[in-house]
């Protein structure tokens with residue numbers, strides 16, 4: 001895992017958007033895996049700016065969203081579908097036919113999950129998966145105990161997740177109790193992973209998933225087993241890490257690798 005600690009939320013958003021933009025430049029028909037929540041809002045805003053001011057082209061980009069609340073129609077203002085269109089898709093030139101988001105009000109979720117996995121496969125797999133992290137360590141909605149081999153499926157939400165996400169709803173009772181989510185196994189098949197996190201309330205879980213033991217109780221620890229995972233944090237989310245100096249040294253001295261091999 002490569003750990004980049006930034007000064008604040010804005011810098012975290014800019015660094016992560018730049019990384020995504022570079023990947024889109026490298027492969028115009030890239031397959032992105034995208035996340036929702038407060039964390040990526042700044043990253044998406046920055047991507048919109050890069051699209052508008054620097055011409056970043058989304059016309060061939062395909063995207064698959066991580067998850068969606070079960071029971072919410074795509075037009076519901078708390079649905080992740082609504083979130084994605086409001087925060088990113090409607091501001092860039094992505095082809096709506098290339099946008100895949102789990103459908104919360106689908107009649108047969110089980111069959112839908114199989115279909116969703118097939119579409120990811122058909123697209124050639126996810127090139128870059130963007131992730132946030134829940135306070136219980138979840139990626140997508142892979143709550144504690146989710147198997148590292150899990151695929152897209154319906155998952156029951158953890159109490160802490162319901163409480164955390166209640167801020168988006170009128171009252172806690174309105175938060176759906178289930179969601180459709182890509183599995184940990186689905187996420188781990190992405191060629192590259194970018195996890196972003198900010199704020200004091202993510203400091204404990206960031207220390208646990210970066211420096212703690214691998215466990216399905218904190219599904220983000222699965223990233224320790226991925227061969228290309230980038231983690232970009234703001235100062236607050238990084239504040240409980242033990243090896244901050246080392247991560248910063250690596251970030252600032254990458255150029256030395258070239259010198260070393262030239263010896």
Ligand code: GLP
Pocket residue numbers: 035036037038039040066067131132133134135139140141161165
């Ligand atoms: C939800 C989403 C996750 C997201 C997490 C953190 O539970 N399913 O994909 O990473 O919330 O959200 P926030 O960025 O708002 O802290």
